[in-house]
Structures are given as C-alpha cells and as structure tokens.
Amino acid sequence: MTSGSDMKDRIMKTAFELFSERGYDKVSLNEVVVKAGVSKGGLFHHFDSKYALARDTLIWWATNNMEPMFLRGLKKDASPKEVLINFIDMMIDIMKDDIGFTRFFWSIFDESMRRQEDHSIWLDFLEQYTYMISGIYGKMGVKDPYMKSMIFLSNMDGMALYYSMLKQTGREFDLKALREEFIRTYVTFSEEVRE
Amino acid sequence: MTSGSDMKDRIMKTAFELFSERGYDKVSLNEVVVKAGVSKGGLFHHFDSKYALARDTLIWWATNNMEPMFLRGLKKDASPKEVLINFIDMMIDIMKDDIGFTRFFWSIFDESMRRQEDHSIWLDFLEQYTYMISGIYGKMGVKDPYMKSMIFLSNMDGMALYYSMLKQTGREFDLKALREEFIRTYVTFSEEVRE
Amino acid sequence: MTSGSDMKDRIMKTAFELFSERGYDKVSLNEVVVKAGVSKGGLFHHFDSKYALARDTLIWWATNNMEPMFLRGLKKDASPKEVLINFIDMMIDIMKDDIGFTRFFWSIFDESMRRQEDHSIWLDFLEQYTYMISGIYGKMGVKDPYMKSMIFLSNMDGMALYYSMLKQTGREFDLKALREEFIRTYVTFSEEVRE
C-alpha cells in the first residue's frame, strides 16, 4: 500500500535522523534501508547515490522545517530585533530537539568537495540566510551588516556543535541563559555594565 | 638515517595536514603513509590505531602551536580587551593559513563518540579555553561571563568552518573587516549607531 | 545463473574442505572465495564474519552428514553393541575419507573462546553425542556410563587427530585392525587373553 512517494519520504525521514545524528560518513546506507524498512534497490531507485540521498534529504528537511519556522519569525510587522530573537529561538529549538542539522550540513558539504560535485547549492543555502540577516542588521544601522550576519550565523552553527558535544558527554547546558546572552550579544549589544 | 623521533614527527606533521584539510573520515591511513614516506607498519609501530594517531596528532599540534600563540596573547600586563583581541587575531591567523583545526577537532570528537572512547580529553581541551575567556569576561563585568565565553569560542569555531567553506569554493573573504566586526561584537560591544 | 542458495552452499562446501583440512586459523577468507569462485562481498553477504562462516559451515555439515549417519546407526531395533559398532564404523569412515572434522571442531571452539562468543553451541553439540552413548552404556550395565561415554567419544576425536597426522606424514594405518581393537576396547571388553 506504500506509494512511491511515501517510500521516498520515509527514506528521507530516516536518512535525516541518521545523518543529523552522526554525520554523512558515519552512516551507512544499510542502516538507512534497515531502519526505513525498504530495500537497497528501492533506495537507489529514488536516489542516484548516497550523496544525492543526503543532498535531497537536507534540502527536503530545510524546505519543510526551517523555512516555515523562519518565515513565521519574519511575518507580520516584526521589528528587526524581533526577527533576530525569533531566529535565535528557532536555533535553540533545533538544539533542544537534538537535531544535528549543523553536523549534517557540514559533513555533506565536505562530501560535495570530495566528489567535486557542484557545491553552489550549499553556498546558496547559506546565502539565503546571510542575505536576510544582513538586511535586518542594515535596518538596525550596524556598521558592517554583512560581516555581522556572517558572525551571527556562524555563531548559531558553532554553538549547535558545542551544544551537541556537551549534551553527548552528559554536560548540563542552560538554554535560557544562552538565549539571554545571545540577545545581549546580537540584539541589544548591551554587555558592558561597568567601565 | 631518520631517527625514530623524526619518523613519528613526520607522520604527525603529515597527518595534521591531511586531517585538518579533510577531517578524520575522509583521510585514509594509506594516504598518510604514502605522503609521509613511511610504511604501514611504521605508522602502527608508533600509534595504536587511526584514532590514536589523530588524537596524538591534534594534541601535539595544539601543544606546539596553539598554546604558545595563546600564551603570547596573555602575557605581559595585557588588559582584558587586549587578550580578547589577541585571541581573535590568533584565530584569524589560523584561518588565513588555511589550517582546518576546527574541522579536525570536531571530526575526531565524533570518532571518539563512535568508538566510545574516553572523550573527557576533548572536553578538557575546550574547557581550558572556556575557563580563560570566562575569566576575562568576568573581569570586564559582563552579566554572564561563562555564557559569553561559550558564545565567543563557539563563534571562533563556527567562523572557521564558514571561512574554510567559502575559501574552498572560491569566495573572497575580508579578514580585516571580519576582525573589526569581531572586535565590535566581543570587545567593545558598540554596534548600534542609531536608535 | 547461480541461485542465491547455490552460492551459500558452494561457499560452505569449500569452507568445509579447507577448514577441515587445515583448521580455522590456517585458512584465509581469500582462499575460500577464490576456491569457491565468489567475491569477498558475496561471502560477507551471507556470513557476518569468518567465525560465523565456520560455525554455520560446521553445523550445516554435521546436520547433513553426521546426523543421518548417526541415525542410520541407531535405527531399527539395533542392540547397544550394534549401535556402538555403527558409531565406530561411522568415525572410521570419516577418517578414511580424510575429513578432518575433529580438527575443524576444535579449532573453531578455540576461536569461539577467543572471541568470547557464546560457546554453548559447541557444548550442546558434544552433549548430544555424550547423552546418546551414555544411554547405551547404561543399558549395557557398565559401572559409570557417563565417564565411559566421555572416554569413548574423546577417543574417537583423539584417534581422528592421530590418523590424520600419520596419513599426512605418509604412514600406513590399518583401519581394519583399528576397528577390531576399538570393538574389543569399547564393545566386548575382552582384551586380556592370559593372566
């Protein structure tokens, strides 16, 4: 009763779980087909290669999950600061749910380099966020909005790695305090309390 | 003619180049031995496993390269702000020299998890920097020095990944502008120019 | 053209020949795949490891070869003495055909210990014979049927080793005389001719 499309989605769902948990190289297609309950042939029917599976899976997930979250954050007549805070909240939600999107993204980018495949897709992916955040910071009047947005976004990614590392090794992590400090750093710029 | 110690160092030097360029999983020991000009057996004479090679190599490099850089930044009667700037400069130097230390660090941490090896070594590694930066921010009187230091350090790592990605794909990257924005974000907190 | 089942059986057939000729450690999987005319991957598709191959192969051979022989010996209304003689004949047939079942059995048991795998399978294997022979000796009224059966079976194994050693080194071995002496020792107990 499983339609072809169902199967493809089930594979990508499983692949996303595995790739985001352990990264591209540490996941074998055998694990994917076993966990997804499909056949090897079925997988290769829908995806040309392991790389294609990973690529399509990441795009699929981002389209269905990040973009809506993101647009929700942008919508209405949100002020620049609200948008930044929404973005921070989105990243913290992703961390909290143990979604290793960052690990997945970087490992697949590495693979695209190794394969010498077209990697513009990954740059575009980043750029769409850079562009948006850059616009926000432009409105806020910071000196170098582009650099600020690069720093902001790279920090979200770096923190996602830190968070997953500390989580995996059993360390506590206060996400509320993290959110507040992110806001001080990227939204209100009001760190220094004494001179 | 090669002394024993020479061989071990030559292996680690080569391993560092390869691991930091492509990460743990993308480098085979065969590449290492060919590039280092040693035999397979020679490698395993000095290192118990691929993981042990990577671990020893990273520690060796950090001891010989990061620590001295770091201590240089701390020394004399540097003010907190100067220390932060020195640290930023150190990270930018590392990026400039195309040293994928971050990629190496995270890929080997993943491998230590997969192997269920003791990973406290990697936490300790991070913590030594967190502790130091945290102290600086404490002196500067920021609200949450620990969180600030986590954000600062994770940003250095995240930016290293971004930089290497953009570099690999042929994008320009203005390191001078990056440095200035880092300073505004983490040292002077003086972003906002208009309200 | 080769059906799946064919391939698995061909591998086990080849593996049995090699393992029983030289024992577990002296046979490489490369030899197995070359002799069986299959690929490395094909072997590992059917068997999880070298140990699993050896284990499955031995069980498969015993099921298809020893059990039928054995049951043939037991069947009808064979007297205890006839059953013992049938068993002796079976062992002598195995020796005559140069089947190093004993060598295979002991070498794989060693490997199961080294791997700390479940070894109850091997004990069960022995026990099924001990139990049967013990019952026979019980019926015959010997003092310690269990010990007698252990001695009897261990002697079959020990002799199989001796026989293969002497055969390999070119010594003659009179199987007819061996059979008669086995019968005197284990069936009629009538050795002593003069006091």
Place this chain on the structure above:
Amino acid sequence: MTSGSDMKDRIMKTAFELFSERGYDKVSLNEVVVKAGVSKGGLFHHFDSKYALARDTLIWWATNNMEPMFLRGLKKDASPKEVLINFIDMMIDIMKDDIGFTRFFWSIFDESMRRQEDHSIWLDFLEQYTYMISGIYGKMGVKDPYMKSMIFLSNMDGMALYYSMLKQTGREFDLKALREEFIRTYVTFSEEVRE
C-alpha cells in the same frame, strides 16, 4: 645480570605458557616478548623463527617435565598394570594443572605441515610413547598391542582436549571418576557387570 642461557629459558617458559594455553596461531611473538620481558631482537637472536621457538619450547618442556614423570612411572620393578596406571595418573596431573600440552602439540604439528618443514620430529615424539606402551600391552598379552597403544595414547590426547574444553566453559569434571574409568578401560578390562 641475565645470562644468555637464562634469557633463552625465560623465553621458552613464557612461550610454553602461552602456546599451551591458546595454541600456536593464537599467540603473537609480541605477547611473548612483552610477557617474558625481553626484546624482539633478543628472541630472534635465540630462535630463528616463530616455528623454531615453538618447536624448541615443546621439546624443552617435554624433556624437562614429561620424560622425568614418565621415567618415574616406569622405574623400579613396576608391573605392566602399574606402569599404565602411572601413565594415566601423569596425564590426569597434566590436565589438572591446566597444561594444554595437547593443544600445543597439535597446533605446532599443523604449522610444521604448513611450512613443509621436517615433521619426523613429531612422529618420533609420538612413537617413543607408542613403543613403550605397546611393549607393556605386549607383556600383558593383549591381541594387538600396537593398536591398543595407539588407542590408549590417542585417548589421553582426546581427553585432554575434552577436559580443557569443559573446564574453559565452566563445567565440572570428576577426575577421580575419570581415573577409575580409564583403569577399567585400559588396565583391568572389566567393564561389563551383567550379561
């Protein structure tokens, strides 16, 4: 202060422990040198190869341990039956002390075949016992003294394997009952109690 001869003996003592515990193939020379506290070079200075080490070790141990035991069993004016019982006791002592002499012997014989080295040494080793036991049975007047001695000796070896297997897997083994049944089987031939 260790004299060369001391070193050689220490190596052989260690090698005997390891080889008799696990067999030729499962012991690496690295284990031997580490356990014996000598260098690789030291080992190869005294022994030409792994095989030579094993061969010399087995002969050395048999000369120093089995032969004296054996001669003790033969000495005085022991009757044939007493000699057999002494031999049985000797084998049981060896089993009790967990000395896997049999495993060692057979594994090294396999290796001598693989190497196509001269194996007459191993035949001679067996023959010296066959000859002796055969003589005893001749004096006792059994029908086929040579076959009887082969059966007797192969049973000692086979039982040593069984015993070590059961021991390793945690099974009890009543050595007193074993001794008695061996005596009934090989010395008094008085098994049958009812017809």
Place this chain on the structure above:
DNA sequence: CATGAATGAGAGTTCATTCAT
C-alpha cells in the same frame, strides 16, 4: 650479544553501487 624501530604482505571487514529477476 642485544635492541626496538621499521617493514610490507596479507588479514578480516565494510560499503556504495549494480543488475538480473
């Protein structure tokens, strides 16, 4: 005599990918 660093062939195993059914 003794050392231990170095060798390299070969081991068991993994895995993305293909293709006859």
Place this chain on the structure above:
DNA sequence: CATGAATGAACTCTCATTCAT
C-alpha cells in the same frame, strides 16, 4: 517499480621478520 544477492575496491589493523645501531 521493487528486490536483495552480488560485486570488488578500499579500509584499518596484525604480525613475523629484518637490520642499523
């Protein structure tokens, strides 16, 4: 469309043996 048996190159790692010191 879907299957899963089959492939083989590549992987990490082992080990007896050599040899410059």
